[in-house]
Amino acid sequence: MSAHNEAKMGDIAETILLPGDPLRAKYIADNFLEDVVCYNKVRNMLGFTGTYKGKRISVQGTGMGVPSIGIYTHELITQYGVKNVIRIGTCGSFNHDVKVFDVILAMTSCTDSAINRNLFRGMDYAPCADFGLLSDAHQSAKEQGVNIKVGSTLTSDIFYHDLDNNPEPFKIWADYGVLAVEMEATALYTIAARHKAKALAILTVSDHILTGEETTAEERQTSLNTMITIGLETAIKQ
Numbered sequence: 001m002s003a004h005n006e007a008k009m010g011d012i013a014e015t016i017l018l019p020g021d022p023l024r025a026k027y028i029a030d031n032f033l034e035d036v037v038c039y040n041k042v043r044n045m046l047g048f049t050g051t052y053k054g055k056r057i058s059v060q061g062t063g064m065g066v067p068s069i070g071i072y073t074h075e076l077i078t079q080y081g082v083k084n085v086i087r088i089g090t091c092g093s094f095n096h097d098v099k100v101f102d103v104i105l106a107m108t109s110c111t112d113s114a115i116n117r118n119l120f121r122g123m124d125y126a127p128c129a130d131f132g133l134l135s136d137a138h139q140s141a142k143e144q145g146v147n148i149k150v151g152s153t154l155t156s157d158i159f160y161h162d163l164d165n166n167p168e169p170f171k172i173w174a175d176y177g178v179l180a181v182e183m184e185a186t187a188l189y190t191i192a193a194r195h196k197a198k199a200l201a202i203l204t205v206s207d208h209i210l211t212g213e214e215t216t217a218e219e220r221q222t223s224l225n226t227m228i229t230i231g232l233e234t235a236i237k238q
């Protein structure tokens with residue numbers, strides 16, 4: 001048991017998928033896993049362990065933002081022995097080359113969060129994905145015929161920007177080739193590195209910040225299935 005998780009040691013698999021939304025964790029458990037056991041309901045941050053193609057895999061919500069994923073990732077790795085943490089999240093595109101429904105592997109994660117500036121005393125740490133997970137996910141995407149994008153993404157502490165005072169909050173990131181914005185990968189990569197675990201964020205573009213294009217709940221579910229399958233196929237290679 002940890003401060004935010006009622007699982008017992010051994011309840012959680014060494015490889016875990018981490019959506020922000022706990023109901024996405026339930027959706028994955030219900031639709032993709034077999035022999036499922038729910039190991040956590042604390043704060044409704046649902047966690048499940050089951051099997052996918054015979055291999056033991058867990059899936060758990062992390063909540064939204066750096067502090068929330070930071071808590072869950074830290075506890076999963078340091079108190080439950082989790083070795084591979086694979087985020088499966090949604091993101092917003094601010095790049096004309098990146099379309100709604102595109103799937104992205106976050107090779108590195110920039111951030112506007114102060115966590116690493118504080119941690120590294122003003123110096124710049126470069127959070128990056130584990131190369132083995134990245135390579136396996138890329139291979140899994142190719143096997144599924146998915147034209148996946150690989151590159152840098154942005155972890156932001158802000159979902160609703162003050163556009164009156166900062167009308168183009170993402171322009172500088174787009175100018176430097178960053179593909180999209182989400183709210184957790186920087187913390188995931190940094191905490192995994194600190195505790196010698198492997199991390200990857202796989203992201204589906206759910207909306208386009210430049211065009212205003214959005215996805216319906218139904219479209220989102222179908223498109224997330226592609227990302228979930230890439231995540232699970234990557235997980236069973238570990």
Ligand SMILES: O=P(O)(O)O[C@H]1O[C@H](CO)[C@@H](O)[C@H]1O
Pocket residue numbers: 019020021063064065088089090091159182183184
């Ligand atoms: O779909 P999830 O995994 O929650 O990810 C994205 O969605 C949330 C914002 O709506 C943030 O957590 C962001 O990172």
Ligand SMILES: O=c1cc[nH]c(=O)[nH]1
Pocket residue numbers: 090091092093159181182183206207209
């Ligand atoms: O953080 C996020 C996630 C999805 N879409 C966004 O615009 N931002």
